Amino acid sequence: MLRARIVLGLYIVFLLLPIYWLVNMSLKTNTEIVSSLTLWPHNLTFRNYATIFTDPSWYSGYLNSLKYVALNTVLSIALALPAAYAFSRFRFVGDKHLFFWLLSNRMAPPAVFALPFFNLYSAIGLFDTPLAVALAHCLFNVPLAVWILEGFMSGVPREIDETAYLDGYSFPRFFVKIFTPLVASGIGVTAFFCFMFSWVELLLARTLTSVDAKPIAATMTRTVSAAGMDWGLLAAAGVLTILPGALVIWFVRNYIAKGFALGRV
Amino acid sequence: MSLVLDNVSKHAGGHVHIENVSLTLERGSLNVLLGPTLSGKTSLMRLMAGLDAPSAGRVLVDGKDVTGVHVRNRSVAMVYQQFINYPSLSVYENIASPMRVAGRPKAEIDRRVREAARLLKLDKYLDRNPAQLSGGQQQRTAIARALVKDAQLVLLDEPLANLDYKLREELREELPKIFAESGAVLVYATTEPTEALLLRGNTATLWEGRLAQFGRTPDVYRRPANLTSARVFSDPPLNSMRVHKRGLQLVLATGEHGLARGVLAELPDDDYTIGFRADHLYLTRPDAEAIALTGTVAVSEITGSESFVHIDLPHSNELSGGGSDRWVAVTRGVLEVEPGERIECFIDPRRLFVFGHDGRLAAAPPLVLAA
Numbered sequence: 001m002l003r004a005r006i007v008l009g010l011y012i013v014f015l016l017l018p019i020y021w022l023v024n025m026s027l028k029t030n031t032e033i034v035s036s037l038t039l040w041p042h043n044l045t046f047r048n049y050a051t052i053f054t055d056p057s058w059y060s061g062y063l064n065s066l067k068y069v070a071l072n073t074v075l076s077i078a079l080a081l082p083a084a085y086a087f088s089r090f091r092f093v094g095d096k097h098l099f100f101w102l103l104s105n106r107m108a109p110p111a112v113f114a115l116p117f118f119n120l121y122s123a124i125g126l127f128d129t130p131l132a133v134a135l136a137h138c139l140f141n142v143p144l145a146v147w148i149l150e151g152f153m154s155g156v157p158r159e160i161d162e163t164a165y166l167d168g169y170s171f172p173r174f175f176v177k178i179f180t181p182l183v184a185s186g187i188g189v190t191a192f193f194c195f196m197f198s199w200v201e202l203l204l205a206r207t208l209t210s211v212d213a214k215p216i217a218a219t220m221t222r223t224v225s226a227a228g229m230d231w232g233l234l235a236a237a238g239v240l241t242i243l244p245g246a247l248v249i250w251f252v253r254n255y256i257a258k259g260f261a262l263g264r265v
Numbered sequence: 266m267s268l269v270l271d272n273v274s275k276h277a278g279g280h281v282h283i284e285n286v287s288l289t290l291e292r293g294s295l296n297v298l299l300g301p302t303l304s305g306k307t308s309l310m311r312l313m314a315g316l317d318a319p320s321a322g323r324v325l326v327d328g329k330d331v332t333g334v335h336v337r338n339r340s341v342a343m344v345y346q347q348f349i350n351y352p353s354l355s356v357y358e359n360i361a362s363p364m365r366v367a368g369r370p371k372a373e374i375d376r377r378v379r380e381a382a383r384l385l386k387l388d389k390y391l392d393r394n395p396a397q398l399s400g401g402q403q404q405r406t407a408i409a410r411a412l413v414k415d416a417q418l419v420l421l422d423e424p425l426a427n428l429d430y431k432l433r434e435e436l437r438e439e440l441p442k443i444f445a446e447s448g449a450v451l452v453y454a455t456t457e458p459t460e461a462l463l464l465r466g467n468t469a470t471l472w473e474g475r476l477a478q479f480g481r482t483p484d485v486y487r488r489p490a491n492l493t494s495a496r497v498f499s500d501p502p503l504n505s506m507r508v509h510k511r512g513l514q515l516v517l518a519t520g521e522h523g524l525a526r527g528v529l530a531e532l533p534d535d536d537y538t539i540g541f542r543a544d545h546l547y548l549t550r551p552d553a554e555a556i557a558l559t560g561t562v563a564v565s566e567i568t569g570s571e572s573f574v575h576i577d578l579p580h581s582n583e584l585s586g587g588g589s590d591r592w593v594a595v596t597r598g599v600l601e602v603e604p605g606e607r608i609e610c611f612i613d614p615r616r617l618f619v620f621g622h623d624g625r626l627a628a629a630p631p632l633v634l635a636a
Contacts, residue, residue, distance in 0.1 A: 157349065159345045159349040160349055160351065162336070162343070166316075166336055166363075166414075167362050167366055167414065168363055173366075178351050182353055
């Protein structure tokens with residue numbers, strides 16, 4: 001029992017070490033980071049965070065990222081809800097193949113799509129807008145959302161749909177009033193996954209933006225200046241990048257395992 | 266209203282779900298669909314409701330063809346075997362749901378919900394969610410919702426199958442009364458012959474998607490039109506055997522001989538199938554006319570007040586080309602017999618149903634003896 005605890009404790013320390021070090025660095029001055037190895041900040045400073053929250057070139061990165069992530073999450077779920085309902089309720093020619101093909105979209109590396117998206121969006125004036133990134137991320141988030149939601153929807157007995165029709169519900173009214181609340185946890189989990197994948201994706205987000213819609217991840221990779229690396233600032237930006245994900249996880253913590261199993265638990 | 270199924274069939278994915286069923290259900294009648302699992306009870310109900318469209322044939326309500334009419338625009342309520350309620354709504358809202366959709370005034374909704382809840386003993390649970398109720402209460406919620414809808418066609422698909430014994434008895438008695446006032450056509454699906462007999466009304470016996478017989482329940486029980494209907498309407502399973510009649514001689518598939526008395530006496534010489542229910546297979550000789558057979562005990566079950574003895578009777582002549590029949594005898598009291606034991610049993614030729622080559626009833630005992 002005690003040994004198990006020690007092993008588990010060590011494992012957790014091992015997992016949390018990089019995160020601690022990141023927080024540690026973000027509260028130090030550059031001089032302290034570069035000159036010596038200190039386990040905690042000897043000269044505690046919040047200057048790095050202050051810079052991020054006051055310098056538009058920094059905080060606009062966060063705003064841009066949040067914009068396209070939110071847009072993508074809403075788009076993905078709005079598109080996936082009816083699609084998942086169709087897959088879970090109707091049998092049609094090629095439904096299984098189509099369903100699998102959807103998932104195979106997730107298997108292609110995003111780099112493959114960076115070039116066509118860049119060219120296409122430049123041509124139609126979408127380049128460097130949050131919508132461009134949001135749409136590009138739909139490529140892998142919509143299939144994922146369909147898969148997860150389909151699993152949750154198939155857990156709702158078809159007889160509920162029929163009872164609603166027998167009661168006189170029209171399809172839209174049934175879908176909004178009866179069905180959506182039944183898969184609410186599924187929608188929550190799906191939103192979380194869409195949020196996460198869109199938030200951490202760097203390649204497409206960086207390729208499809210330049211100035212106006214530059215995401216935070218891109219800002220972070222471009223901080224090498226003439227004065228060298230600003231370690232503390234980078235670390236603070238890193239901490240702030242982890243936070244939204246951690247927040248969202250808190251809300252769906254009870255359903256997340258089901259989400260990872262694509263709703264099929 | 267009256268509901269007419271005119272030669273409806275339902276085929277899906279190469280399977281026959283319903284084949285050429287014609288039925289006329291009258292206003293205010295109670296109709297039992299009786300058949301084993303997969304006999305087409307649910308498929309038939311879905312066609313009646315309009316949840317599925319028939320592959321062929323028509324569905325008529327009051328003489329009007331409603332075959333293509335969407336279920337929303339029909340006056341139908343349905344209760345499923347699995348307790349189906351809206352999990353996200355309270356019991357009150359569950360019951361009120363059809364009236365809310367129909368846009369009835371608030372006061373009327375409230376009055377009727379409370380009335381239905383009182384009738385189904387749900388008044389104390391109106392604020393709860395269905396998941397917080399017992400199975401019986403959940404099913405009563407579903408029934409209450411069907412009740413307030415005031416539908417002209419009420420379909421109950423094995424509504425009591427998942428309930429415990431005591432609740433079933435209570436609800437079975439109440440259900441027809443609850444819906445009787447509305448004048449609706451009530452359709453009740455069940456796998457159990459006993460349930461059909463207790464509900465009375467009319468019974469339709471179903472087998473592999475076909476209608477075997479439809480008529481008043483006691484008539485169907487005592488005058489099965491064919492071997493299939495008799496089989497469906499027997500629990501324990503119908504005892505049957507191929508026999509050959511020549512003059513006064515009766516030869517059974519097991520090789521035993523007897524006198525073709527009783528219902529068999531008037532029949533022309535031919536091969537027949539005899540059928541009779543478990544309570545007409547005797548383990549002690551009832552009278553001199555009884556035909557005696559000897560078989561082997563396969564299983565013996567004692568339920569407390571009754572004993573069920575399953576007897577294997579191997580064939581010994583060409584009548585069914587080998588094989589054997591298994592019969593069931595039910596006797597009062599406790600009868601201890603071991604599997605493998607030889608046992609003598611008796612059939613009464615006055616209490617047999619006789620079926621011809623095509624399975625149709627050829628002769629039946631007088632009603633007083635058939636029960």
